[in-house]
Amino acid sequence: MKKKAKSKGQRAKGWLPALAPAHSSFRIRHSSFRPRGYILFELVLAITIFSIAVLGLAKALNQSLDTANLLKRDHIIRVGMRNFFEEVRRKPLTEMSTSYMDTTYGITYTSSTEPVSLRTTSGSTLSDLYNLTIKATSEFNGVPEETTLSVYVYKPAQ
Numbered sequence: 592m593k594k595k596a597k598s599k600g601q602r603a604k605g606w607l608p609a610l611a612p613a614h615s616s617f618r619i620r621h622s623s624f625r626p627r628g629y630i631l632f633e634l635v636l637a638i639t640i641f642s643i644a645v646l647g648l649a650k651a652l653n654q655s656l657d658t659a660n661l662l663k664r665d666h667i668i669r670v671g672m673r674n675f676f677e678e679v680r681r682k683p684l685t686e687m688s689t690s691y692m693d694t695t696y697g698i699t700y701t702s703s704t705e706p707v708s709l710r711t712t713s714g715s716t717l718s719d720l721y722n723l724t725i726k727a728t729s730e731f732n733g734v735p736e737e738t739t740l741s742v743y744v745y746k747p748a749q
Contacts, residue, residue, distance in 0.1 A: 667696055668727050672740050675700040676725055684746045698729040719747045
């Protein structure tokens, strides 16, 4: 079997079909051809999408900082109430009703006592029990806030 020599204008069979004859001066333009106005439009669109994403991230960051500040404030109040409670419960009954102002955070702690009358299952009355109530009042972002802690304490008569 002899192979025929291919002339310049012929293509091999089974190869991609010819879109234009080889001797034609017609050329196919590639997809890289675009009108010039689309590049500017795509750039403006990309910058707009990017700026919307950045604004969303900034808003989320701001909300997380507000939440962190609120949690920190609540923690400061809880620790202050616990410390104030430990100081007050060690005092004699006559000195348990007192007040303290934390000037660093602007929180006022106030304690008050009232006698409690409890009965056991056998019917006897428990004496020398008092309800110690501690209130922490403060202001956060212009909104007054009050937190209360109420505990039974045993103070025997001395």
